Amino acid sequence: MSLYKLISPKAFVELAKKETARRVIPIDSTWYMPNTGKNGKKEFMDIERIANAVYFDIDDIKDHNSQFPHMLPNLNTFNVKMSELGFLPSDILIVYDRIGNFSAPRCAWTLAVFGHQSVYLLNNFPAYKRQGFPLETSPRTTLSTLTPSHYESFQDLTSKDVVTYEELFKLVEAGDLQRKFNVFDARALPRFTGDAPEPRPGLASGHIPGSQPLPFTAVLNDGLFEDDPERALQKLQNYFSEAKCTFDNSKPTIAMCGTGVTGVIIKTALERAGIHNVRLYDGSWTEWALRADSKYVAKGRERQI
CATH class of the missing domain: 3.40.250.10 (Rhodanese-like domain)
Incomplete structure (x- = not known):
């Protein structure tokens, strides 16, 4: 059984409207193969994103001591990075990438491996756009507009x-x-x-x-x-x-x-x-x-x- 759930664009929009006890936060985790010449972070900042989305950089939230790309970080590093982005353990996180289920599953899995309880994978961003749901298109200067937090997980399923x-x-x-x-x-x-x-x-x-x-x-x-x-x-x-x-x-x-x-x-x-x-x-x-x-x-x- 997967550690996270799928959610359709329509169900995500409905959840964001009706949920009042917890924050529903979209996460853009767009990442491209190095030979494409494209930059997911730059697209997030300059082109478009789901409203109030936070950018989760899989090239940064990883084990920087490893010579191999994208190796999972340790729990302490994960907690520090989640705190810097302003997440809370109670947040409902909706993960997507602009390609459409390319790098987003990796992000959703990482969140769930380190014990975040409410993780959904949007199925998927291109469908969200086709169905006419709203986007932010004004340029961003930060990866997150959330106030830095004290995120603390004690679970590591690595x-x-x-x-x-x-x-x-x-x-x-x-x-x-x-x-x-x-x-x-x-x-x-x-x-x-x-x-x-x-x-x-x-x-x-x-x-x-x-x-x-x-x-x-x-x-x-x-x-x-x-x-x-x-x-x-x-x-x-x-x-x-x-x-x-x-x-x-x-x-x-x-x-x-x-x-x-x-x-x-x-x-x-x-x-x-x-x-x-x-x-x-x-x-x-x-x-x-x-x-x-x-x-x-x-x-x-x-x-x-």
Whole structure:
């Protein structure tokens, strides 16, 4: 079961109107791949946003001591950053990105991993715009208009929801990964097979031996998650059949991607389909490609070791 819930644009607008006991705060977490030349923070400040939104920067709210992008911060760092942005533990947080369920799931998951109780993922911002709901278009000078707070969470679900490199490497080295886990990679198929380069210069393409491709685009409908669990499951089953992937519901599942962002998209889709015990490999392919010996980098669709 996902740590956060989906909410439609209409339901979000209705919630914001009727909720009086707690604040309902939109969070813009737009992030783009580094090879796009686009800047989500600049778009938030200069172009448009949902009224009273706060910008959550996944390039800042992370483990800055790690060489790998977007690794989860520790609980203290999370609390400090949430305080700087002015959040309260009682807030209802509605997360979105301008692309439409690209980086927003990563943000929503981060909030929930560190114990924020009321987290929703807007399904999705382009739909919100198409349906004519209001936007702010005047330039912003700050990421948040909220008064700085004293945000304090005592919950950290990292050990439950995250797979580490060390754990994964032991499984691959012993030849046990495929036997014990379903492992799905959200990157585009040519990157998975090693036929296309990674967007980060110098990083090898390929995949972890024993993993299977599940491109994040395969689990979305024009950027939208299925809101019905049965349809979500059917969508996954159709993909597995067409792509000749195997899935064993008796095994736990690991989701990954390039840097731990789109991996949360497929994690969310799997959980919405009723699949339990899905964890994220936070370091994902970037960490694996930089740390593992080249013999543990597989190409094509066949298991290499």
